[in-house]
Amino acid sequence: MKLLLDFFPVAIFFAVYHYTKDMILATAILIPATLVQVGIIWFKTRKIEKMHVVTLVLIIVMGGATVLLQDKTFIQWKPTVVNWLFAAAFLGSYFIGSKPLIQRMLGGQIELTQPLWNKLNAYWSIFFIAMGAVNIFVFSYFSEEAWVNFKLFGMLGLTLVFIIAQGIWLTRHIKTDQLEQD
Template identity: 60%
Template structure:
């Protein structure tokens, strides 16, 4: 359910764009949709993740610039900035703190050697950096409609493929007794 709520603003953005072929209008709808998603998350869980806050700020700032200046270039930068910020955060966690971010996120449910956690963390650094670059490439080398399709389906699809690959990699290092429990 949480994943559905998290993706709802981008799905609404996509639907509005496909119905109107208007990036400015779709962005104008995205801003309050993201705010409502954040409010719903706060009221139901009494917490908001940093990732959600960063996304909200960027949607409001870059979306606001897109609407105010009637220039879709600003909103096209949002996925890149979000991905590059995540890449930097994951990279920084290699050097700051006891555990890399990926271990902090998944370490309670999965037991892996510390070197594997570090490799997984670096993989996320590269993934986020690449996703940011791919977004810019699609945004500025293809049609607006292609970029909107890529933003929903391409980025989501690449993320799922990456997560599956990560799971396969992780399974090689999981204790045998943990595999039997599943």
């Protein structure tokens, strides 16, 4: 259910765009859809994750600029900005706090050596940087419709491939006694 809720605004944007072929209208509908998403999350959990706050703010700011200025470039840059902010958070975690961000997120579920946590954090940083760059490439060199399709299917597909690859990498490095306990 959480995954469906996370993709609700993107799915609405995609549906409106494919029905109307109007990115400005799709963006105008994306803004309240994201507000509804965050409202539902808050209502159900009484808390909102930082990722949702960052995404909401960027959709309001960049989506608002898209609608007000009638310029789709702002909304096309949003995935890049989000991904690069996540990359900055992962990279910044080497300097702020005692553990890399990925270790703070997953440290309660798996046990790795510190060098492996650092590598995993670096892989996530590289992934987010690359996703931002690929987004720029797609909206710069492909049609508007191709970018909309990439935003939903391409980014989701690349993320799933990365998570599966990360899972395979992790299974090679998780301590054997941890696997036997589970």
